[in-house]
Amino acid sequence: DGGITQSPKYLFRKEGQNVTLSCEQNLNHDAMYWYRQDPGQGLRLIYYSQIVNDFQKGDIAEGYSVSREKKESFPLTVTSAQKNPTAFYLCASKLRDRGLVDSGNTIYFGEGSWLTVV
């Protein structure tokens, strides 16, 4: 089945450690995104990538890093520089828009990863 797979579902991190969240999609989507969600809040964009080997910072990129070596994969590393990393992380993807008129291409999400600092 086509979809977006995030792993692990639950992750515990010690202070000062880097951790990497995996995101793989087999939808042949060009664009991929990472969002952070805190309790009672909406989604905030961390990083996004429109094509392989290219990515851009979102609104809250500090303390995070990404790579896009393959179209299917967009891993997120939460570094020790991220002071408050405990949150729910959502990976998403969509087809790349190719015009100036909105095409209605929706964004599809994975099931999310819960990260807790212990």
Next chain:
Amino acid sequence: AQKITQTQPGMFVQEKEAVTLDCTYDTSDPSYGLFWYKQPSSGEMIFLIYQGSYDQQNATEGRYSLNFQKARKSANLVISASQLGDSAMYFCAMRERANPNTGNQFYFGTGTSLTVIP
């Protein structure tokens, strides 16, 4: 200014009744898309309905309809015949037209928690 505003943190509705979840948006772009997503307690974001800024008619998908009032910049979600399984968080989102600088970012509201009462 907030791109997407959802003013109802929580809503209750009786089973089988209809409910309206409010969403207002802010953009000066003539081409944009409006989306609604459902997030159950499991965390996954599920796409519900889409409305393009140039669409003349309100979008409908089964029990979901979008009350699009362009002049008022509102895109309220109407759920008819509520079911217990509709209890979840609901997020309104907007995407402005293809923009190489923003990468087709989705802007999300803070969400509305809907509880369906038996």
